[in-house]
Structure formats: structure tokens, C-alpha cells
Amino acid sequence: MTPINIITSIAAPLPFPNIDTDQIIPKQFLKRIERTGYGDFLFFDWRYDLETPDHVSERKDFVLNKPEYKGAEILIAEKNFGCGSSREHAAWAINQYGFRAVIAPSFADIFFSNAGKNGIILCRLTDDEVATLLKLCTENPQHKLTINLEAQTVTDEQGFSAHFDMDPFRKHCLLNGLDDIGLTLLHEDELDSYETKHNEEFWVAPKALTTT
Amino acid sequence: MSTETNNTPQVVAPRTLFEKVWQQHVVAEPAGEPTILYIDLQLVHEVTSPQAFDGLRLAGRKLRRPDRHIATVDHNVPTTSVQDRLVIADQISNAQVNALRKNCAEFGIEFFDVQAAEQGIVHMIGPELGATKPGMTIVCGDSHTSTHGAFGALAFGIGTSEVEHVMATQTLPQSKPKTFRINVEGELPYGVTAKDIILDIIGRIGTDGATGYVVEYAGSAIRALSMEGRMTICNMSIEAGARAGMIAPDETTFNYLKGRRFVPKGEAWDLAVQNWASLVSDEGATFDRELHIDATKLAPSVTWGTSPGMVTTIDSTVPSIDDAPSEADKKSFSRALEYMDLKPGTKIEDINVDAVFLGSCTNARIEDLRAAAKIVDGYHVATTVRAMVVPGSQSVKHQAEEEGLDLVFKSAGFEWREPGCSMCLGMNPDILQPGERCASTSNRNFEGRQGRGGRTHLLSPAMAAAAAITGHLTDVRNWKFHSKVS
Numbered sequence: 001m002t003p004i005n006i007i008t009s010i011a012a013p014l015p016f017p018n019i020d021t022d023q024i025i026p027k028q029f030l031k032r033i034e035r036t037g038y039g040d041f042l043f044f045d046w047r048y049d050l051e052t053p054d055h056v057s058e059r060k061d062f063v064l065n066k067p068e069y070k071g072a073e074i075l076i077a078e079k080n081f082g083c084g085s086s087r088e089h090a091a092w093a094i095n096q097y098g099f100r101a102v103i104a105p106s107f108a109d110i111f112f113s114n115a116g117k118n119g120i121i122l123c124r125l126t127d128d129e130v131a132t133l134l135k136l137c138t139e140n141p142q143h144k145l146t147i148n149l150e151a152q153t154v155t156d157e158q159g160f161s162a163h164f165d166m167d168p169f170r171k172h173c174l175l176n177g178l179d180d181i182g183l184t185l186l187h188e189d190e191l192d193s194y195e196t197k198h199n200e201e202f203w204v205a206p207k208a209l210t211t212t
Numbered sequence: 213m214s215t216e217t218n219n220t221p222q223v224v225a226p227r228t229l230f231e232k233v234w235q236q237h238v239v240a241e242p243a244g245e246p247t248i249l250y251i252d253l254q255l256v257h258e259v260t261s262p263q264a265f266d267g268l269r270l271a272g273r274k275l276r277r278p279d280r281h282i283a284t285v286d287h288n289v290p291t292t293s294v295q296d297r298l299v300i301a302d303q304i305s306n307a308q309v310n311a312l313r314k315n316c317a318e319f320g321i322e323f324f325d326v327q328a329a330e331q332g333i334v335h336m337i338g339p340e341l342g343a344t345k346p347g348m349t350i351v352c353g354d355s356h357t358s359t360h361g362a363f364g365a366l367a368f369g370i371g372t373s374e375v376e377h378v379m380a381t382q383t384l385p386q387s388k389p390k391t392f393r394i395n396v397e398g399e400l401p402y403g404v405t406a407k408d409i410i411l412d413i414i415g416r417i418g419t420d421g422a423t424g425y426v427v428e429y430a431g432s433a434i435r436a437l438s439m440e441g442r443m444t445i446c447n448m449s450i451e452a453g454a455r456a457g458m459i460a461p462d463e464t465t466f467n468y469l470k471g472r473r474f475v476p477k478g479e480a481w482d483l484a485v486q487n488w489a490s491l492v493s494d495e496g497a498t499f500d501r502e503l504h505i506d507a508t509k510l511a512p513s514v515t516w517g518t519s520p521g522m523v524t525t526i527d528s529t530v531p532s533i534d535d536a537p538s539e540a541d542k543k544s545f546s547r548a549l550e551y552m553d554l555k556p557g558t559k560i561e562d563i564n565v566d567a568v569f570l571g572s573c574t575n576a577r578i579e580d581l582r583a584a585a586k587i588v589d590g591y592h593v594a595t596t597v598r599a600m601v602v603p604g605s606q607s608v609k610h611q612a613e614e615e616g617l618d619l620v621f622k623s624a625g626f627e628w629r630e631p632g633c634s635m636c637l638g639m640n641p642d643i644l645q646p647g648e649r650c651a652s653t654s655n656r657n658f659e660g661r662q663g664r665g666g667r668t669h670l671l672s673p674a675m676a677a678a679a680a681i682t683g684h685l686t687d688v689r690n691w692k693f694h695s696k697v698s
């Protein structure tokens with residue numbers, strides 16, 4: 001994972017609550033066995049008209065297709081962003097499209113965790129703050145926001161400033177681009193001794209047949 | 213040797229079911245970091261695993277505990293015929309299924325292939341095999357892993373990076389969720405099922421109502437449910453945003469598990485039951501949040517919109533935008549009404565359907581098929597409707613065929629399919645056409661979930677069956693049975 005700290009960018013507004021992972025990336029793209037190449041499929045059903053099974057055309061009115069929002073690294077949405085399935089493809093698609101951060105009043109749990117593993121900053125702001133930003137970035141697509149992970153702030157040059165909460169451990173991992181598995185393996189001794197004891201607890205072993 | 217019954221000092225503060233399972237699985241609690249939680253079982257399927265196996269290979273890591281993994285194929289497999297499954301025409305799906313075959317062989321994971329007697333939707337086969345047991349921690353790269361909580365396990369869905377984490381370490385770093393008890397008290401009225409309870413709960417608390425919580429379902433209405441019903445409830449915990457759903461194990465749980473393949477036998481069984489029986493929330497244990505629901509007031513539920521929280525009862529009407537609980541919801545109400553092509557005030561029973569899907573890890577168990585068959589028996593599917601039954605597993609399919617349910621469905625004009633996820637998410641060829649409206653026993657009614665432009669109404673198996681016969685959403689409480697079977 002690449003370390004991340006400060007993002008300054010225009011922001012694409014997607015003013016809907018409960019944007020689910022089926023919208024973020026529809027199922028037909030989950031058949032692939034690769035980890036990359038999902039950016040083109042982000043918000044596929046909203047982004048494209050399907051003229052024939054193999055030919056799609058961009059929907060002009062969808063925010064990501066508007067030239068003025070090209071290059072946005074920040075996405076703004078309403079509450080419960082990322083609800084639905086556990087598909088990490090949603091985080092991959094957001095990331096590979098070029099977004100580095102999502103601002104919303106709340107996020108679904110599994111998406112929250114998936115985003116973290118992929119170096120995406122999720123900023124939980126209040127409903128009012130999100131409403132303000134949605135308005136600013138809708139009225140003026142050139143409106144730039146700065147997200148500072150270290151300081152846990154979202155600001156703009158016109159004086160907007162909001163603080164977001166972030167679990168210190170997650171912040172540490174994002175700032176340093178740390179690999180979770182490596183961190184867990186630092187505790188291998190504890191894991192070994194736990195497992196030795198736990199192996200005897202046959203009633204919670206998936207395949208325990210008998211003790212005798 | 214029994215950690216719960218013998219060694220625990222009597223002075224400890226009362227604990228919830230969740231806390232007991234959590235504490236038993238703490239490997240380490242590094243300062244300032246999430247708890248490292250031991251995972252007893254990881255279920256693997258074709259869609260969310262290939263990148264995890266690749267990750268392991270890339271990092272040169274081993275799969276720590278192959279014996280704590282079980283794999284099957286469900287999401288992508290065709291359900292049309294055995295032949296179509298053995299040779300999957302869709303090349304990309306085929307490659308994904310083959311990747312799982314290869315990975316399981318390479319890493320030593322027990323794999324239940326398309327035509328194995330044990331194959332089925334991953335959340336069906338865990339319980340069927342007795343791999344899912346009380347007190348376990350269970351994960352899967354699938355959000356409906358919450359299903360397994362019906363056994364008093366702590367079970368939750370994870371993303372692919374976490375799948376890889378569990379493969380490499382058999383643990384997951386987890387911050388402790390909060391606890392939420394939902395008490396459903398009283399006897400369910402005639403025609404009201406587990407599906408109606410959970411849809412009602414989601415309607416009440418919203419699709420983010422339980423975000424950050426593990427929900428424990430309790431109360432006499434929950435105790436009275438079969439394991440099938442309990443699985444339906446826990447399955448849809450995720451639709452309320454919950455990290456997991458749990459139900460304390462009891463005699464119903466033990467009776468279901470007894471004799472299953474991966475369950476202890478003989479003396480070990482007695483010891484296991486002794487341990488499992490202690491997995492209840494202690495008297496006086498506190499929850500971060502509680503909700504009480506009067507089961508006697510519930511009615512059959514149907515979703516009208518594009519989020520599982522957009523739900524109402526069968527005897528009501530399509531809501532108007534002004535019924536939305538907040539400003540943000542007004543926008544989604546209006547969008548949902550448009551997408552679903554519904555007018556506020558329309559009677560729910562007047563909504564016609566083009567398709568009926570009886571299946572998914574929510575409602576494709578034997579009890580679900582029996583309930584639906586009872587409705588269907590002696591009737592024929594409406595000429596305007598395409599109806600299919602997709603048993604959740606080979607074992608359910610086999611059992612249903614033994615009971616003759618397949619004949620009931622087939623002679624009524626239903627398609628009788630091979631097991632898999634099928635039209636629950638339409639990754640295989642089972643999809644709705646744009647504009648088609650479906651009464652579905654699955655768990656998600658998102659835009660395009662069952663096919664681009666498709667419209668989904670979630671409901672119970674009996675209600676889905678009734679809609680197939682009449683061609684419109686139908687109140688099952690007024691159904692005239694022709695059924696000879698009881």
C-alpha cells in the first residue's frame with residue numbers, strides 16, 4: 001500500500017444516501033480473477049447506456065462523465081455509503097478510477113474496512129458539513145478541497161474547515177502504507193500459543209469429529 | 213477443559229453472548245491497535261477468493277490452517293442443468309471456477325465442486341455439514357456470512373484483503389463492535405414468517421440502523437423459530453448494516469446439529485453441548501442498545517423500493533415521498549419510485565409481477581420450499597409469470613425431491629433448478645430483463661441487483677409462491693389452499 005497524507009483536488013458530488021456496492025461495481029465485473037482493471041467499471045450502470053450488449057455510451061448527465069469533474073480525487077456522497085455486499089472490488093474500482101478519498105456522513109462497515117486496506121481515506125463529516133460541500137462542489141466544479149490525514153481535516157481556500165474522526169491505528173497504517181498481515185505476524189508467538197490451547201477446544205473446531 | 217462451564221470464576225460481570233464468543237477468541241490485544249481475533253472457520257467461494265490466493269503466492273506465504281477452510285462454488289455456476297454446470301459456457305465464469313479448483317488443490321482446502329452432494333450456497337453448506345457450530349468465529353468473503361450467527365457463532369463478511377489475512381494467519385485484526393439486542397416477543401400471527409420479522413426490523417431501524425453493532429435476536433418469537441427461520445433472520449442482519457447477527461443456541465440448535473458430518477460424536481457431543489449451552493447472554497448483561505418488537509402485531513412484509521429498508525406490509529399502499537423519514541431519504545424515495553415504476557397510493561396487492569424467484573441463502577432451505585409448495589399445490593403459475601425454484605444446496609434439492617416437492621412445483625409450471633445463487637444477484641445467466649418485475653425471496657432489492665433495469669420485491673417464500681399463481685403481490689393470509697399435503 002502506498003502511504004497517503006494530503007490530497008488537494010476538485011471533488012465529484014454524488015448526492016444520494018445508501019449508495020450500495022452493486023451500484024459502485026455491478027456483479028458482471030466480479031467474475032474477473034485479477035485485482036486490477038476495475039476503474040472503468042466504477043458506477044457502470046449509472047455511467048453508461050447499454051446500446052447493445054457490447055456497445056456502451058457515456059451518459060452525459062452523470063457526474064463522472066462531465067468534463068469539469070475529470071481528475072477529481074475526492075468523491076462526496078450521503079449517508080451509509082458502500083452498503084451491501086462485501087466485494088472489495090468496490091474499493092478497487094474507486095481507487096483504480098483515481099479517487100483517493102470519499103467524504104460522507106457515514107459508511108457501511110465492510111466497505112469501511114475494505115477502503116482502509118486499499119489506501120482510500122474515508123472522511124466522516126456531519127450531515128450539515130457534507131451538505132455544504134455537496135453544494136459548493138455542485139455549484140462550482142472547480143472548487144478545490146484539501147484533505148489532511150495527519151491533521152484529520154477537510155478544508156478549502158474559502159475558509160471551510162471540518163474535522164473528521166479516525167481510528168489512530170488505521171491512520172497510522174494509511175500514513176505509512178503498512179501491510180496488515182505483516183503487523184499481525186509480529187504477534188506470531190502469541191498466535192502459536194493461543195492456537196495450541198485452542199486446538200483442544202474441539203467443540204469450536206470446524207471439522208472435529210470426536211475426541212476419543 | 214471446558215472453558216465456559218468450569219473455569220470461569222462466578223464473580224465475573226454478566227456478559228452477553230457476543231462477549232463470551234469474542235473473549236474466547238482473543239489472541240492478542242496490542243496497545244493502540246485492534247484486537248487480533250482467532251478465526252475458527254473460513255468459508256471460501258469462487259468470486260472473492262482468487263485475488264486472495266494470488267496475494268498469498270505473491271508474498272510467498274503459506275495457508276496457515278487448510279483444515280479451517282471449506283470451499284464451494286455457488287455465485288457463478290449455471291443452474292439450468294447438470295451439463296451446463298460441468299461445462300460452463302461463459303468463459304470468464306469458467307475461469308473463475310477453475311481458479312478455485314486449482315487453488316484448493318494447491319493449498320489443500322476441502323472443496324465441494326459443482327456436482328458434489330455437499331455443494332450449495334456457501335451459507336447453506338456450513339450449517340448442513342455441521343461445520344457451523346455455536347461459539348465459533350466464522351468468516352467468508354461474503355456479507356451474508358451473518359447467516360451462521362443463527363447458531364450462536366460470531367460470523368461476519370469480509371473483503372478479499374481480509375480473506376487473504378485469514379488465510380495467512382487464521383486471525384483478523386478487529387475493533388470490538390457494540391452490542392444491540394432486538395427482542396421479538398409474542399406469537400407470530402398466521403401467515404407471518406421469519407422473513408417478515410427481519411424485513412420489519414430493517415424497515416424500522418433503517419439499512420444503517422445497526423451499523424457498528426452485533427445484533428442479538430432474542431425473545432419468545434425468536435426462540436419459537438426453527439433453525440431455518442433463525443438463519444433467515446441472521447442472514448439479513450447485514451441489510452440493517454449490522455456487523456453480525458446472533459441467536460443463542462438452544463435445544464432447537466442442538467437437535468439440528470446432532471449427527472451432522474463435522475459435529476462431535478458420542479461423549480464428545482455431550483461435552484460440546486455442555487459448552488454450547490453456556491453461550492447465552494447472562495441475566496443482567498447490558499447491551500449498548502435494545503429494541504422491543506411485538507410479534508403479534510406483525511403482518512406479511514414486502515419491499516416496494518430499491519433498498520431493503522423501503523418496506524411495507526402487503527395490506528398497505530405504495531408510500532409517497534412525504535413519508536420519507538428525512539430529507540436525504542426523500543431523494544431516494546423519489547428515485548426508487550421512478551426506478552420501480554410505482555405510483556404512491558397504489559395498493560401493494562395490485563402490483564403485477566413478471567417473474568418469481570424462490571431461492572438464495574435467505575430462503576432456499578427445505579422449510580421454505582415446503583411452505584411455498586403448500587401454496588402452489590393444486591394451482592398453476594399465472595400465464596404472465598416466469599417462475600423458478602432454485603434450491604439453496606444439493607442437499608435441499610435432494611430432500612425436496614424425496615418429498616415430491618419438485619413435482620408440485622413442476623406441475624404448477626415452475627422451473628426446478630440446480631443449486632446456486634442464481635437470480636439473487638444474476639452473476640450467472642439467470643437475470644431479469646430491463647423493466648421486468650420480480651417477487652423474490654432473496655435479500656437485496658438494489659437497482660439492477662437481479663439484472664440491469666430489473667425491479668425486485670423482497671418477500672417470504674409463501675408470499676412469492678402466491679404471487680406466482682395470481683400474477684400479482686398477494687396477501688397469503690387469505691390464501692385458499694388446494695393442497696392435500698399438510
Ligand code: SF4
Pocket residue numbers: 286287333334335354356572573574632633636637654655
Ligand atoms: S444467495 Fe445471494 S446473497 Fe446469498 S451468497 Fe449468493 S449471491 Fe450472496
